Amino acid sequence: MEKKTVLPNGIRILTEEIPYVYSAVIGMWIDTGSKNEEEDIYGISHFIEHMLFKGTKNRTALEIVRELEETGGSINAFTDKENTCIFARVLNTHIDKAIDVLTDVFLNSTFDEVEIEKEKGVVIEELKMYEDSPDELSYDTLIENVWKNHPLGHKIVGTIESVQGITRDKILSYMENNYTYDRIVISVAGNIDSDDVISKLESRLGKLKTKNSIDNEPSIIYTTEVSTKFKDIEQTHVCLGVRGTSLLEEDRYIYSIIDSILGGGMSSRLFQEVREKRSLVYSIGSYELLYRKGGIFGVYACCSPNNLKDVVKYTLEEFNYIKDGRLDEELLYRAKELLKGSLLLSLETVKNRMIKHARNEVYFQRSIPPEEIIEKIDAVTLEQVTNLAKEIFVLDKTSLVVVGAMKELPFSLDSLN
Numbered sequence: 001m002e003k004k005t006v007l008p009n010g011i012r013i014l015t016e017e018i019p020y021v022y023s024a025v026i027g028m029w030i031d032t033g034s035k036n037e038e039e040d041i042y043g044i045s046h047f048i049e050h051m052l053f054k055g056t057k058n059r060t061a062l063e064i065v066r067e068l069e070e071t072g073g074s075i076n077a078f079t080d081k082e083n084t085c086i087f088a089r090v091l092n093t094h095i096d097k098a099i100d101v102l103t104d105v106f107l108n109s110t111f112d113e114v115e116i117e118k119e120k121g122v123v124i125e126e127l128k129m130y131e132d133s134p135d136e137l138s139y140d141t142l143i144e145n146v147w148k149n150h151p152l153g154h155k156i157v158g159t160i161e162s163v164q165g166i167t168r169d170k171i172l173s174y175m176e177n178n179y180t181y182d183r184i185v186i187s188v189a190g191n192i193d194s195d196d197v198i199s200k201l202e203s204r205l206g207k208l209k210t211k212n213s214i215d216n217e218p219s220i221i222y223t224t225e226v227s228t229k230f231k232d233i234e235q236t237h238v239c240l241g242v243r244g245t246s247l248l249e250e251d252r253y254i255y256s257i258i259d260s261i262l263g264g265g266m267s268s269r270l271f272q273e274v275r276e277k278r279s280l281v282y283s284i285g286s287y288e289l290l291y292r293k294g295g296i297f298g299v300y301a302c303c304s305p306n307n308l309k310d311v312v313k314y315t316l317e318e319f320n321y322i323k324d325g326r327l328d329e330e331l332l333y334r335a336k337e338l339l340k341g342s343l344l345l346s347l348e349t350v351k352n353r354m355i356k357h358a359r360n361e362v363y364f365q366r367s368i369p370p371e372e373i374i375e376k377i378d379a380v381t382l383e384q385v386t387n388l389a390k391e392i393f394v395l396d397k398t399s400l401v402v403v404g405a406m407k408e409l410p411f412s413l414d415s416l417n
Contacts, residue, residue, distance in 0.1 A: 010182040015194040024190030027087035031183035035151040043158015046079040056108035092191035134237040142239040145225040180213040187358035220294040236404030244295025260335040262286040313416040323389035
């Protein structure tokens with residue numbers, strides 16, 4: 001049973017009772033992320049996520065994690081470009097403890113200045129780790145190139161300079177402006193009593209005064225760019241990107257089917273044509289990045305430098321395969337079944353159900369039943385897939401990033417068409 005409760009201050013509480021499991025997962029979502037940051041505080045959303053675990057008025061950093069881990073549970077968090085989430089997974093008998101710890105972290109974190117300075121070193125090491133991960137670097141560089149004039153374009157972790165410039169005052173000011181109660185969604189799923197959970201959350205959060213946010217996010221302007229980043233490594237890491245769609249648009253279902261056809265598992269077109277048939281790669285697949293204002297549809301591959309040209313060539317050929325109308329109903333059917341199966345199987349995990357409820361509320365302000373999504377997937381036609389492919393798979397609107405031991409690309413995209 002699903003239930004939605006809105007507190008007087010605007011905080012939304014979502015609960016789902018799943019009586020046949022032993023666990024419960026609670027997530028506190030704040031509808032703010034790296035896209036909300038100004039240049040001098042790049043990375044502050046992610047930095048705050050770290051600092052929320054560094055001590056409260058009631059608990060030390062060790063006590064925050066130990067109180068849940070000693071019950072067999074866990075506490076964690078993540079930040080992306082549009083959301084921040086802190087969550088805990090526990091046995092259902094310890095849901096009260098999870099509520100107590102998470103609300104304490106949210107309401108009473110001290111943001112000690114000594115801990116802030118220490119954590120800067122941790123985050124800078126994390127940033128360097130990403131720089132040493134060529135696959136992550138290729139993803140991030142493509143986003144930076146395509147969205148260089150939009151807040152979505154900068155790295156979630158920020159830069160060494162921006163992280164070093166974070167202060168306690170900047171943290172408190174950012175939270176005052178962005179951690180507003182109309183942006184907070186608390187999602188709880190598992191073997192719980194909804195009324196009891198709501199009552200406990202309301203007693204801790206219900207008396208907070210209303211705070212509303214202002215969102216001035218600009219529209220996205222897409223930029224097409226071909227670039228390389230030199231890394232003295234054995235393989236090259238490749239990302240091709242074209243214009244994607246907004247998470248709010250209905251054509252996201254058509255994009256998902258194209259993604260399923262091109263990169264959906266070992267039976268996908270890219271895996272079969274580029275890896276299995278031609279042995280050019282070990283890893284290849286497609287992906288989607290979907291946000292409120294727009295998205296990116298991309299392909300990632302990793303290959304030896306001498307295979308790079310052919311990998312890009314045959315990837316472009318797969319783009320053409322779809323836009324030239326060579327798909328048939330059987331392939332469309334398999335892509336739909338893969339999507340529907342993945343969706344339903346994911347809902348067997350309590351954490352995924354917590355995430356689903358929260359994201360639906362954050363973006364759509366309602367619960368979206370799986371049956372509705374399946375209906376939308378089934379309604380997509382071959383003609384819609386072909387028409388969208390013709391619209392997005394345009395060579396002079398295709399971006400390319402190569403990370404590897406080369407300072408310039410040894411070919412042009414035009415030469416592969």
